[in-house]
Amino acid sequence: MGTDYFPNTYTGLACFLCFFFVLIRTWRRRHLYYSAFKVNGPIPFPLIGSAYVFFGHTQNILESFTRLKRKYGLFYKLWMSSDLYFVVMKLDHVKAILNNCSEKFSTMKFVDPVFGKGLLTLPATEWKIHRKLLGGTLNQQILNSYVDIFANYSNVLVEKLEGTLDAGFVDMFPIFAQCMTDVLCGTILGTDLKVMKKNGPDVILWTAKLGELSVLRIFNPLLHPDFMWKKSSLSKQTNAILHNVQRLIKKILESKRREKSYLKLEQEPNLLNYMLKLENTETTWNEEMSAEETQAFLIAGADATSLTLGYVLMMLAMHQEIQKQVFDELDFVFGGSNRNVTLEDLHQLSLLERVVKETLRIFPVAPLVGRYFTEDLVVGNFTFPKGSSAFIPILCIHRDNEIWPNPLKFDPDRFLPGETAKRHPFSFIPFSGGPRKCLGPTYGYMSMKVVLATILRHYKVVATSYREISEIEMKIDVSARCVKGQNVILHKR
Numbered sequence: 001m002g003t004d005y006f007p008n009t010y011t012g013l014a015c016f017l018c019f020f021f022v023l024i025r026t027w028r029r030r031h032l033y034y035s036a037f038k039v040n041g042p043i044p045f046p047l048i049g050s051a052y053v054f055f056g057h058t059q060n061i062l063e064s065f066t067r068l069k070r071k072y073g074l075f076y077k078l079w080m081s082s083d084l085y086f087v088v089m090k091l092d093h094v095k096a097i098l099n100n101c102s103e104k105f106s107t108m109k110f111v112d113p114v115f116g117k118g119l120l121t122l123p124a125t126e127w128k129i130h131r132k133l134l135g136g137t138l139n140q141q142i143l144n145s146y147v148d149i150f151a152n153y154s155n156v157l158v159e160k161l162e163g164t165l166d167a168g169f170v171d172m173f174p175i176f177a178q179c180m181t182d183v184l185c186g187t188i189l190g191t192d193l194k195v196m197k198k199n200g201p202d203v204i205l206w207t208a209k210l211g212e213l214s215v216l217r218i219f220n221p222l223l224h225p226d227f228m229w230k231k232s233s234l235s236k237q238t239n240a241i242l243h244n245v246q247r248l249i250k251k252i253l254e255s256k257r258r259e260k261s262y263l264k265l266e267q268e269p270n271l272l273n274y275m276l277k278l279e280n281t282e283t284t285w286n287e288e289m290s291a292e293e294t295q296a297f298l299i300a301g302a303d304a305t306s307l308t309l310g311y312v313l314m315m316l317a318m319h320q321e322i323q324k325q326v327f328d329e330l331d332f333v334f335g336g337s338n339r340n341v342t343l344e345d346l347h348q349l350s351l352l353e354r355v356v357k358e359t360l361r362i363f364p365v366a367p368l369v370g371r372y373f374t375e376d377l378v379v380g381n382f383t384f385p386k387g388s389s390a391f392i393p394i395l396c397i398h399r400d401n402e403i404w405p406n407p408l409k410f411d412p413d414r415f416l417p418g419e420t421a422k423r424h425p426f427s428f429i430p431f432s433g434g435p436r437k438c439l440g441p442t443y444g445y446m447s448m449k450v451v452l453a454t455i456l457r458h459y460k461v462v463a464t465s466y467r468e469i470s471e472i473e474m475k476i477d478v479s480a481r482c483v484k485g486q487n488v489i490l491h492k493r
């Protein structure tokens, strides 16, 4: 009897302490439960919460959001382990959240391997300082000086595409990824990597893999603790790829430091020169920050634009009558000449811009953004409680048939000025919104229009391997990619 007594006492005490701990935690988090109680969502289970709805391949994540929208509508809750998320598609809620919250949700740190610890992922306090310092590096005057660089790399792309003409269906993503890596390096880093000419390094393909690994971690709470992640094979793959990305960036930075290229900042106003100058003038800026931001800008810029360009070609292949109108516009502006695209030309290519916008509507390559509530946020009669987070599934908003009638119809005229004015300003948010929105929309539109206006004067897209938009399956890592590739056939015009 004596030997049984102590274990029973300890077990009882442990149970009591556990119960007490759970009680205190529940009491402290009562505001979360109170708000969650008012909103529908999938049933949570111990440890994983409702994360089971995302288990599986990255393709399932996007499908799950679409399925959950059908079941719960434009606003529902998700428990990811013990973290509370609201999935928000009501436009006034989206506007209030993006305009008022600058903190990314905590799982965003799992995307660090892809984008570095730069603007995209930094906590709000550090982000504010970096955004203030770097915001001006993509101003209109600087971007205007990049048009000729965009055009020169687009000419190299035209040569490169010549080699694909007899190859049947070709996946455009790896080709555009090489082109946009050259474009980004040639502009914001002032470095000619010659990726297209030398056929590598394929930074953006590495990034796609890193993205996939990171998102598998985000949506699997069992891999959130570092010790679990480090034991997984996903972590080993991540480190191997990351090593290559970081080595490349280090090489670029070191060579520019040796050249003291920042002394030419006035003649070569680019992000890299600006950051190297900061290293010498701002006590708070260091070499590590330059490397992390280089990774953030390069990856964020090149991945999103290459994917979008691929989707544009697929849409033109599927909509030959629209492609014909684009050719008419190009012939009108260039009169059959193969000269470089200029800034003035860009202003005249309004249909081409609408085609890019309609593509970004149906295929917002960053399909999901998120915010963390550091304070309660009251919107209408609902309070998003401090300590919870919001997912904003841009893709579901862009394909919602109440906002966009017949959402899978590709119709660039939705972006005629009169039509845009009728819609909610947050109905089209491929670059997100609020103070933490993308830094590169103008860079993105300008560079993509130059690339398209150059290649579409040489080539027409005659086919894609998909018959209609609804057939195109997408998976998400940090971007929304085609499961079966962005396959098209090009012919000479």
Ligand code: HEM
Pocket (backbone or CB within 6 Å): 119, 120, 121, 127, 131, 138, 188, 296, 297, 300, 301, 302, 304, 305, 308, 364, 365, 366, 369, 370, 430, 431, 432, 433, 435, 436, 437, 438, 439, 440, 441, 443, 444
């Ligand atoms: C098709 C083109 C692009 C799309 C669809 C896109 C989309 C986005 C989205 C959705 C975000 C996240 C904002 C949020 O969390 O609310 C973002 C952030 C960002 N993007 Fe882009 N982007 C594009 C091109 C570019 C380019 C060309 C650059 C740079 C040259 C760039 C640089 C950035 C940076 C630095 C951020 C972080 C902004 C911050 O947190 O302050 N993006 N982008």
